[in-house]
Amino acid sequence: MDLENQKRVKEYAEQFGPENIVVLLGAAEGEAAGLAAETVTAGDPTFAGPLAGVSLGLKVYHICEPEIKAEIDEAVYDEQISMMEMVLDVDDIVNEMTAIREQYCKY
Amino acid sequence: MNGNAVVKGTSYVLVHAPDFVINNGTTQTVERIVNPDSDYLKSIHSSIRSYEEVLAYPPNQVYLGNLTPKDLEDYEFPWYDKEVADAKRFGKYGELIPEDEFIALMQICDAFDLLALEENFVSKAKEKLSKHPLINETMLSKLKDGQSLEAIKEYIDEYKAEPLYFNREIVGYVKRAHEIDDTLSAHVLLENLAYKASGVLALLHLINNSGIDREAIDYVIDCSEEACGDMNQRGGGNFAKAQAEVAGFVNATGSDTRSFCAGPAHAIIEASALVKSGAYENVVVFAGGTVAKLGMNGKDHVKKNIPILEDVMGGFAVLISKNDGVNPEINLDIIGRHNIGTGSSPQAVISSLVTDPLDRAGLKITDIDKFAAEMQNPDITKPAGAGDVPEANYKMIAALGVKRGDLERTDILNFVKNHGMKGWAPTQGHIPSGAPYIGFAREDILEGRIKKAMIIGKGSLFLGRMTNLFDGVSFVLQENSRESITEDTTRVIVKETIEPLIGIVAEDSELGKDNVLEAISLAENKGYRAVLIEGDEAHRKMDDMLRKKEIDAAVTMHYSFPIGVSTVGRVITPGRGKEMFIATTTGTSSTDRVEGMVKNAIYGIIAAKASGVKEPTIGIANIDGARQAEKALRELEQKGYDIKFAESARQEGGIVMRGNDLLAGSADVMVMDSLTGNLMMKLFSAYTTGGSYESTGYGYGPGIGEGYDKIVLIVSRASGAPVIAGAIEYATQLVKHNCLKVAGDEFAKANRAGLKQILEGLKDRKPVATDEEVKPPVKEIVTVEIPGIEIMDIEDAAKALWAEGIYAETGMGCTGPVVLVSEANISKSKEILSKAGFIK
Amino acid sequence: MSILKGKNIVIIGDRDGIPAPAIEECVASAGGNIVFSSTECFV
Numbered sequence: 001m002d003l004e005n006q007k008r009v010k011e012y013a014e015q016f017g018p019e020n021i022v023v024l025l026g027a028a029e030g031e032a033a034g035l036a037a038e039t040v041t042a043g044d045p046t047f048a049g050p051l052a053g054v055s056l057g058l059k060v061y062h063i064c065e066p067e068i069k070a071e072i073d074e075a076v077y078d079e080q081i082s083m084m085e086m087v088l089d090v091d092d093i094v095n096e097m098t099a100i101r102e103q104y105c106k107y
Numbered sequence: 108m109n110g111n112a113v114v115k116g117t118s119y120v121l122v123h124a125p126d127f128v129i130n131n132g133t134t135q136t137v138e139r140i141v142n143p144d145s146d147y148l149k150s151i152h153s154s155i156r157s158y159e160e161v162l163a164y165p166p167n168q169v170y171l172g173n174l175t176p177k178d179l180e181d182y183e184f185p186w187y188d189k190e191v192a193d194a195k196r197f198g199k200y201g202e203l204i205p206e207d208e209f210i211a212l213m214q215i216c217d218a219f220d221l222l223a224l225e226e227n228f229v230s231k232a233k234e235k236l237s238k239h240p241l242i243n244e245t246m247l248s249k250l251k252d253g254q255s256l257e258a259i260k261e262y263i264d265e266y267k268a269e270p271l272y273f274n275r276e277i278v279g280y281v282k283r284a285h286e287i288d289d290t291l292s293a294h295v296l297l298e299n300l301a302y303k304a305s306g307v308l309a310l311l312h313l314i315n316n317s318g319i320d321r322e323a324i325d326y327v328i329d330c331s332e333e334a335c336g337d338m339n340q341r342g343g344g345n346f347a348k349a350q351a352e353v354a355g356f357v358n359a360t361g362s363d364t365r366s367f368c369a370g371p372a373h374a375i376i377e378a379s380a381l382v383k384s385g386a387y388e389n390v391v392v393f394a395g396g397t398v399a400k401l402g403m404n405g406k407d408h409v410k411k412n413i414p415i416l417e418d419v420m421g422g423f424a425v426l427i428s429k430n431d432g433v434n435p436e437i438n439l440d441i442i443g444r445h446n447i448g449t450g451s452s453p454q455a456v457i458s459s460l461v462t463d464p465l466d467r468a469g470l471k472i473t474d475i476d477k478f479a480a481e482m483q484n485p486d487i488t489k490p491a492g493a494g495d496v497p498e499a500n501y502k503m504i505a506a507l508g509v510k511r512g513d514l515e516r517t518d519i520l521n522f523v524k525n526h527g528m529k530g531w532a533p534t535q536g537h538i539p540s541g542a543p544y545i546g547f548a549r550e551d552i553l554e555g556r557i558k559k560a561m562i563i564g565k566g567s568l569f570l571g572r573m574t575n576l577f578d579g580v581s582f583v584l585q586e587n588s589r590e591s592i593t594e595d596t597t598r599v600i601v602k603e604t605i606e607p608l609i610g611i612v613a614e615d616s617e618l619g620k621d622n623v624l625e626a627i628s629l630a631e632n633k634g635y636r637a638v639l640i641e642g643d644e645a646h647r648k649m650d651d652m653l654r655k656k657e658i659d660a661a662v663t664m665h666y667s668f669p670i671g672v673s674t675v676g677r678v679i680t681p682g683r684g685k686e687m688f689i690a691t692t693t694g695t696s697s698t699d700r701v702e703g704m705v706k707n708a709i710y711g712i713i714a715a716k717a718s719g720v721k722e723p724t725i726g727i728a729n730i731d732g733a734r735q736a737e738k739a740l741r742e743l744e745q746k747g748y749d750i751k752f753a754e755s756a757r758q759e760g761g762i763v764m765r766g767n768d769l770l771a772g773s774a775d776v777m778v779m780d781s782l783t784g785n786l787m788m789k790l791f792s793a794y795t796t797g798g799s800y801e802s803t804g805y806g807y808g809p810g811i812g813e814g815y816d817k818i819v820l821i822v823s824r825a826s827g828a829p830v831i832a833g834a835i836e837y838a839t840q841l842v843k844h845n846c847l848k849v850a851g852d853e854f855a856k857a858n859r860a861g862l863k864q865i866l867e868g869l870k871d872r873k874p875v876a877t878d879e880e881v882k883p884p885v886k887e888i889v890t891v892e893i894p895g896i897e898i899m900d901i902e903d904a905a906k907a908l909w910a911e912g913i914y915a916e917t918g919m920g921c922t923g924p925v926v927l928v929s930e931a932n933i934s935k936s937k938e939i940l941s942k943a944g945f946i947k
Numbered sequence: 948m949s950i951l952k953g954k955n956i957v958i959i960g961d962r963d964g965i966p967a968p969a970i971e972e973c974v975a976s977a978g979g980n981i982v983f984s985s986t987e988c989f990v
Binding site: 003027028029031032035046047048079080081082083084086087088 | 137138141142145406410452453454455457489491492493494499502503506507509510516519
């Protein structure tokens with residue numbers, strides 16, 4: 001994850017309390033989604049950014065996961081996301097995200 | 108009316124840049140600041156690929172045009188562990204320049220004495236660059252004497268200069284241009300000089316590939332993501348003119364167009380509009396490559412034990428010209444655009460770029476044969492988590508098609524396969540964005556494989572932190588409608604719809620005027636058009652009519668071709684009635700016999716291709732010099748010039764042809780010196796008539812030579828009506844197949860393969876004349892021929908006249924070599940030449 | 948219990964996946980409170 005984005009995530013977690021933050025991802029692949037999710041839960045796996053060694057354990061989802069889709073206005077989802085839903089490998093993304101949440105999410 | 112601009116040529120270049128990856132790519136420079144002891148930095152040296160590995164990397168060979176995007180499908184993914192067996196540095200679109208030659212090119216492009224090089228490095232690099240087919244003396248002369256390594260290192264330490272490396276050693280530096288101004292820091296200037304040099308290389312290849320005169324370019328648009336300026340005008344710009352200056356486009360002005368990765372697509376639409384409006388005729392859209400992005404995803408590559416694949420900078424150039432009725436058009440009626448109000452959702456973006464413009468034009472998604480959105484190489488992006496970008500784009504287009512009902516959901520993968528391509532472009536921002544396909548699209552359309560291609564540029568404006576907006580534009584490249592020419596040029600319309608007009612000058616025919624008229628009527632019966640040019644000054648009239656394009660080609664009984672030009676005859680061989688090109692039959696390709704035969708082979712290939720023979724086979728007549736000519740041609744072939752060698756029909760085979768092979772027509776093109784060729788022409792044309800009347804074949808053919816810009820065909824004074832009619836047919840085919848363009852292309856290809864060096868190597872090293880070089884006097888019109896001079900002495904004869912203040916040119920008259928002088932100087936010239944022993 | 952409604956949402960979009968502005972529209976429709984939104988670019 002971009003260094004600036006890591007810094008901002010860390011600041012907001014401090015400001016609002018990590019239990020009150022939800023991170024939503026738009027990554028193109030399961031693996032990339034998993035890496036970003038790992039960064040905001042277990043810490044930066046590349047040890048490059050401000051979240052290196054910082055385990056925030058934030059709640060994190062990909063926008064295409066079914067529990068998120070269920071909360072979004074159907075028409076908006078259709079207009080903004082539905083086409084990409086056909087393009088992305090949603091099953092792979094869901095598997096990666098679920099695995100990371102089960103392992104590292106604290107809230 | 109449709110005056111759509113056309114894509115007349117393209118070039119694509121790559122720069123091997125391993126040391127820039129290590130020292131200047133931002134991923135690495137940032138890592139050095141935040142994590143100086145990281146494993147990544149320690150392992151980076153062992154993850155760098157050699158020049159040979161980068162050259163053999165399949166996506167790179169596609170970028171250079173040695174493979175097609177379709178060929179890439181034959182390589183199993185991933186590609187980083189695959190090699191192209193016969194990888195070549197030069198492809199039909201450009202080259203992969205090695206890093207040392209590139210660093211020297213950076214110095215050639217340095218106008219402010221900012222870049223210094225180490226003495227040994229610069230002398231070796233200069234030596235290598237001097238053999239580069241497109242780097243001329245003027246450019247080479249910009250290389251400065253090198254400094255000692257000690258002085259270089261001292262300067263770097265003292266003045267914060269940015270070091271330049273080759274093979275991991277310091278070989279020079281780029282210094283800052285201002286002590287305080289960040290925009291003129293050594294770091295920025297290094298990036299900008301590298302950018303400039305790679306763009307210049309793309310321009311040089313474009314000129315070579317398109318065959319256009321560099322002075323004919325009147326506007327240049329740089330469309331990269333780079334910026335140049337100083338602290339008071341950080342993006343002041345006009346990289347475009349800075350690069351075109353080095354490339355010698357003296358008649359061009361220009362400007363820069365920016366929109367992140369969408370820049371090229373915007374610039375091509377702008378260029379097409381400038382051309383269609385008539386403001387400019389020839390506009391070049393181009394870009395060099397970016398240093399900052401080298402190794403951008405290197406950490407992910409290294410982590411997965413993949414070599415760092417972002418180790419080349421890219422560059423490209425596209426020539427947009429006035430509609431020529433041939434090349435693919437940019438259809439300005441089908442422009443897709445992401446508007447400010449469009450929104451950022453992927454489907455809003457794709458709708459605005461793909462389906463909205465097609466809807467406006469009444470077309471379906473499937474009416475576009477190929478889409479080219481962002482042609483990033485998935486080998487690079489997949490390990491970095493960005494997925495297969497081209498495939499994602501194709502899926503998005505297909506998914507949109509499903510939502511609209513153009514496609515079934517089950518058709519998505521088929522659509523991706525049929526209307527898409529695998530990505531092959533380096534992740535150099537503006538480079539992958541649609542642009543890499545334009546070269547292939549032009550050929551696919553010209554050769555009838557597809558009719559329409561959509562080029563899509565997309566840009567991430569939010570990276571500049573000024574807006575969250577996305578950006579993108581698209582355009583359609585389509586088959587030329589050939590309706591381009593409007594009422595005010597009706598003659599050209601006529602030319603396109605009816606047969607070319609061939610002028611005939613036959614004052615000296617031994618068979619009389621009736622024979623010529625009979626020939627014209629024979630030709631007209633076959634649907635060809637010819638006109639007889641008569642009168643005292645028929646040849647002058649003929650030249651005039653050619654210049655004014657009142658005739659498309661000419662057939663005549665003698666003509667003074669310059670040295671370097673000779674004619675390719677065409678006969679019907681008696682064995683099986685097969686046609687054969689005799690290269691060559693009159694004129695002189697070179698004063699050196701073997702060099703002449705090598706050139707004749709190329710002239711023969713040109714004449715055959717321009718007569719519709721797609722892949723002509725070449726044989727060499729078994730005469731003095733044949734083996735040396737064969738050796739040179741084989742070397743040329745090995746260095747990348749495509750020659751199909753014929754096989755002798757005799758038992759021992761080989762490309763050297765015996766008399767039997769001539770009779771059987773074993774090769775499409777039979778190479779020989781022009782005196783032998785002349786003899787053969789007469790034998791093949793008149794063996795049935797006893798000699799006084801040439802009754803079969805197509806005559807002695809067109810004069811061909813590098814840069815020769817007329818189509819003039821020769822027949823003999825003994826050529827009968829059927830042969831003259833054959834010459835009219837031959838001429839018509841040459842016009843229709845655009846012989847001059849074919850010639851330009853072939854010479855460009857041969858030169859790229861090192862023709863000049865090979866020819867140079869052939870010549871015996873004759874001692875250089877001791878007398879000082881004679882300069883020609885002021886040029887004047889020369890009309891009178893002095894014949895009777897030995898071919899080997901012809902240039903010396905002209906120089907002997909120059910030395911006496913008489914302007915003279917050399918040429919080929921109907922009886923052999925001639926010196927041409929003005930009417931006023933004729934008697935004095937003869938006197939001088941006679942005294943010097945050149946004539947009796 | 949809803950995941951988004953009334954929560955502080957940090958959005959990390961992807962240029963080649965779903966960009967942040969598209970996710971913003973979705974979050975707004977679900978009643979989430981967007982505190983930060985950014986799109987990453989790998990190419």
